Amino acid sequence: MPSSSVHRLALVLGDQLSFDLPSLQALDPTTDAVLLAEVAAETDYVPHHPQKIALIFSAMRHFAKALRQRGYCVHYVSLEDPDNSGSLPGELQRWSERLTAREVHVTECGEWRLEQALKSSGLPIHWHADTRFLCRRDEFAAWAAGKRQLRMEFFYRQMRQRSGLLMNGDGMPVGGAWNFDAENRQTLPAGVSAPSPQRFVHDAITQEVLALVGRRFAHHYGSLEAFDYPVTHAEAEALWQHFVEQSLPAFGDYQDAMATGQPFLFHARISAALNIGLLDLRRLCADVEAAYWAGRVPLNAAEGFIRQLIGWREYVRGIYWLHMPEYAGLNAFGNTRALPEFYWTGQTRMKCMSQAIGQTLEYAYAHHIQRLMVTGNFALLAGIAPQQVCDWYLAVYLDAFDWVELPNTLGMVMHADGGYLGSKPYCASGQYIKRMSDYCRSCAYKVTESTGEQACPFNALYWHFLMRHRDRLGGNHRLAMVYKNLDRQPEAKQQALWARGQALLARLDAGEAL
Incomplete structure (x- = not known):
């Protein structure tokens, strides 16, 4: 049955589940629509771990539900929809034609492969910069211009000065040093165990997704049995608060430690939630800084965590977009040996x-x-x-x-x-x-x-x-x-x-x- 026409159609990707996503901000819920689609092309270009597929599909379905509750018109394509074209460019083409959309809006992709596929689709896409990051692509390119080598430490210092995080009023870093990495290499003492991880109960949506993934991706590496990750903004927030209260104080000391039978130790386990949009970078950094100023966590823990987010995470994203696609083919040592089974x-x-x-x-x-x-x-x-x-x-x-x-x-x-x-x-x-x-x-x-x-x-x-x-x-x-x-x-x-x-x-x- 034909659908009514819309003015703007925004494609939201599985790693863009943020309510303040720029392409969503461009919409008027009374005249525009949102498209989310589970497609085969995004599940098998490498054999993704079944838990990764389950996380993204469940989070996408919960996000679609939340958008509808906020008044958005949402079109959702499930993996097993018989009309599913199997690719995001295909679905965007199909739905833009079906809805006779006059404008198509997309926020910058996280993968060069997908962004190029969308740009090659022939659709007149309105592209939006991904403001969920602190440093835009063009800003990083400007910082990198003329440098033979790019060192994260200098980029990180600039990001600290720009954000004001853990900075004194005189423009110098709190504690008199830019990083305290030397203090973050302690071995876990005998008898010390990390806090029990936050647990989540699977609702009907997640149970349905787990059944789907179990049917379709049983041949992929990894088990679904231990799936226990946040799939909503509220769950991601609970996981984050659990980390800040229970693990952040010891995170700095033991962030490099490894121990038999303790896979998580004092780590946050929030990187996936952050990368798909369930958590906000600025809010996380502000919380960590506030915990330091309140005396709840030591400086080496606060600085170490913030450095991973506004230093390393932003830095590698900048390098990726500065040098793709050539970067993916580099092989300085000329290695040819196959990955062991x-x-x-x-x-x-x-x-x-x-x-x-x-x-x-x-x-x-x-x-x-x-x-x-x-x-x-x-x-x-x-x-x-x-x-x-x-x-x-x-x-x-x-x-x-x-x-x-x-x-x-x-x-x-x-x-x-x-x-x-x-x-x-x-x-x-x-x-x-x-x-x-x-x-x-x-x-x-x-x-x-x-x-x-x-x-x-x-x-x-x-x-x-x-x-x-x-x-x-x-x-x-x-x-x-x-x-x-x-x-x-x-x-x-x-x-x-x-x-x-x-x-x-x-x-x-x-x-x-x-």
């Missing part, structure tokens, strides 16, 4: 890897150190093709969207941009994991050994990585001491490390789990 199963004797991958399988979650210094570090040392690593991160994590995942993985984890994003590779031996976790205590391998069958694979692979890339990395001033330590080792030891690394890589090439 155990990344998809967690079946490995390496305890740190099995813990990080296992909890990813169960919760679609791992915190930043598990991603950077465990699964990412291994992929870097083993020379895995960066595009395969990026696709894996995009697929398996609940909060992964291309704008935030790609620079983090390709640039920071894999150093595939040649040092544009980070001044040195984040490579480490098993000693780092031993220092920051209890994983090594119950591992099948011995972290104290570098050669031999029982030696921790990270140890030999670390030195093997440095040896094989000495031409590129030998002149890096941040690695000068590391290479001096390598050169001090007897020739026989260096040869043994090389041989052990070669043997481990040969096992990977043969498809064997380590």
Whole structure:
């Protein structure tokens, strides 16, 4: 049955579920309409974790309900709608024609792939800048102009000055330093457990979505059983308040710590809710700053959390939009090795890897150190093709969207941009994991050994990585001491490390789990 015509039609994407979204603000609810659509093209360009699909579909359905309660005319296309074209450009075309919309409005996408698809659709789209971020794309480009390398620290300082967060009246940072990262690397003491995570009851909408995802995406990596994430603004707010009250005070000290059987520790678990629009960046920062000024949290916790939001998060988004699509194809080390199968199963004797991958399988979650210094570090040392690593991160994590995942993985984890994003590779031996976790205590391998069958694979692979890339990395001033330590080792030891690394890589090439 034909629908009545509208003046404006706004397409709202699954990661744009904010009531103050610019394209929504352009509408008059009495004459205009909103379109949300679940489409196959957005579920399978990588094999997204079922919990990620469930989160977005359930949040979209709840958001559509909330918009209707606010007086908006909402057209919602479910995944199993027989008329579903299967793509967002297709649905926008279909509904703009069906409603004879005179204007089509879209807020900037989070993924270059999708934005280009919409721009290539032939529709006369009115594009809106995404004001949910502090730094617009053009503002970041202006800051980056003329710089050979972009360093997050300097960008972060500018964002602090611009926002006024944790600043004194004289323009200097509270506490006399711009960051307190050195205070945020404590190992979790024995016997210390994090607060129990906030739990949510599945309503009828979420139950219906979980049944749909269970039917359609059972072949995707990951389980739906532990799905327990906020799907409404109210639930996201409850999760946030739980973090501020229960975990933020200890977040700074233990944000880099890892512990067996404790996947969440003192982390907020709000990144997915923030990335899809259920929480507001400015409000989160204001709450953290207020908690510091009220004496409820220490400065290292408040500054560390704010730095992740207005520093790193805004910085990687800026780099993404500044250099796409060329950035996605960078491969400075020329890596070609395939991603090992155990990344998809967690079946490995390496305890740190099995813990990080296992909890990813169960919760679609791992915190930043598990991603950077465990699964990412291994992929870097083993020379895995960066595009395969990026696709894996995009697929398996609940909060992964291309704008935030790609620079983090390709640039920071894999150093595939040649040092544009980070001044040195984040490579480490098993000693780092031993220092920051209890994983090594119950591992099948011995972290104290570098050669031999029982030696921790990270140890030999670390030195093997440095040896094989000495031409590129030998002149890096941040690695000068590391290479001096390598050169001090007897020739026989260096040869043994090389041989052990070669043997481990040969096992990977043969498809064997380590």
